[in-house]
């Protein structure tokens with residue numbers, strides 16, 4: 001039987017599926033709706049400026065992923081970047097992940113006293129409880145950091161960036177992403193010093209452009225500006241149509257497009273109850289406004305979280321601390337990425353350069369940048385940036401997954417939005433690689449990737 005798989009999306013998952021297929025001697029066709037490569041992990045280029053839409057650290061626990069990264073870019077194109085991030089609370093920078101010593105030395109006295117008291121009380125309660133059952137982010141955060149420090153650092157941040165009440169967000173992703181306070185001074189100091197991640201010299205998209213080139217060299221047809229709009233399945237063959245008129249057929253379909261939208265374009269259509277649960281899946285969007293300032297500000301962090309209510313921005317990237325090659329040669333000013341989190345239907349999504357520039361200017365002022373002399377403002381928009389985690393999500397995704405498995409056995413949802421799972425690049429890649437294994441008849445379950453609820457930034461491979 002000739003294998004003719006189709007892939008929707010040229011982001012990390014779609015490209016990884018392509019690489020794994022070609023490694024096994026199969027040449028897929030890839031459909032990509034945009035004119036770019038790399039999906040959320042693309043590098044947007046504007047003249048000599050490069051924008052990383054999210055600040056993409058490359059780290060993983062998987063040797064397989066690390067090897068693949070290394071095979072795609074030569075060693076001199078990888079930078080080793082020391083992580084240094086902070087939270088800006090009550091006009092003070094506090095290093096993040098939180099270290100006990102920093103909390104005591106960098107916070108105002110009132111926040112130390114109230115915070116330490118709340119923390120001690122939370123610890124005591126935890127130890128005397130028989131069973132730990134924090135299901136919401138709020139419960140988890142109060143139990144982990146104590147009420148005051150939770151509210152100072154996380155509650156406002158989650159509301160601003162997740163656009164949701166922390167009471168209604170499941171705690172599972174928090175376990176993976178948020179490190180508990182480190183108290184063992186000497187040992188943890190060392191760990192902080194050694195916290196280094198990899199980064200392609202020209203931003204994350206450099207890696208994915210190299211992957212696309214490797215695929216093209218192997219004969220893979222990557223069609224850009226080709227948005228899949230319908231997918232017909234006759235029980236053997238997939239026929240996918242795009243908005244620019246392509247009609248392609250294949251024996252399997254790997255899809256990294258948002259699961260909610262995939263369900264709406266399937267033909268035959270899934271029943272009403274499946275379409276209804278799919279329709280509940282939600283995303284958050286992201287607008288990254290890159291701002292070049294003529295003035296040089298010495299900000300000793302790669303990025304800063306800004307949970308405070310006085311400004312709109314949720315996080316700020318300090319691009320020159322990621323790679324000097326993100327800005328034009330000879331640029332000595334400050335190059336920042338202001339990240340604004342929003343729902344896809346919010347007015348801000350439609351704001352133009354002028355409107356967003358004004359918001360950034362206000363935020364710069366509130367953050368204490370006096371007369372920053374803006375040289376350039378550049379905007380990137382990511383509509384499906386974050387699959388929203390809420391208690392309904394797990395149940396909905398499982399129901400959709402089971403239905404698709406039974407009725408469209410050669411359909412493989414892959415990646416972050418494809419599986420509606422809050423994955424980093426490595427997990428998006430692994431879900432795609434495992435799905436190719438399944439396509440070849442291996443007994444693997446790609447839905448098991450990234451279901452480990454423990455903190456994920458330990459034991460990393462770079």
Ligand SMILES: Cc1cc2nc3c(=O)[nH]c(=O)nc-3n(C[C@H](O)[C@H](O)[C@H](O)COP(=O)(O)OP(=O)(O)OC[C@H]3O[C@@H](n4cnc5c(N)ncnc54)[C@H](O)[C@@H]3O)c2cc1C
Nearest residue numbers: 009011012013033039040054056057228257415416424425
């Ligand atoms: C702010 C932010 C920060 C992040 N930081 C990190 C980090 O530090 N480290 C890390 O490893 N990861 C990070 N990530 C996550 C990383 O970006 C994702 O895990 C990864 O990009 C997911 O890859 P994917 O291929 O599954 O999805 P995507 O990157 O979303 O790619 C999907 C592709 O499918 C295309 N597509 C969608 N619909 C269609 C259609 N109908 N037809 C054709 N094509 C379509 C899209 O245009 C896109 O190119 C971050 C993400 C964000 C938003």
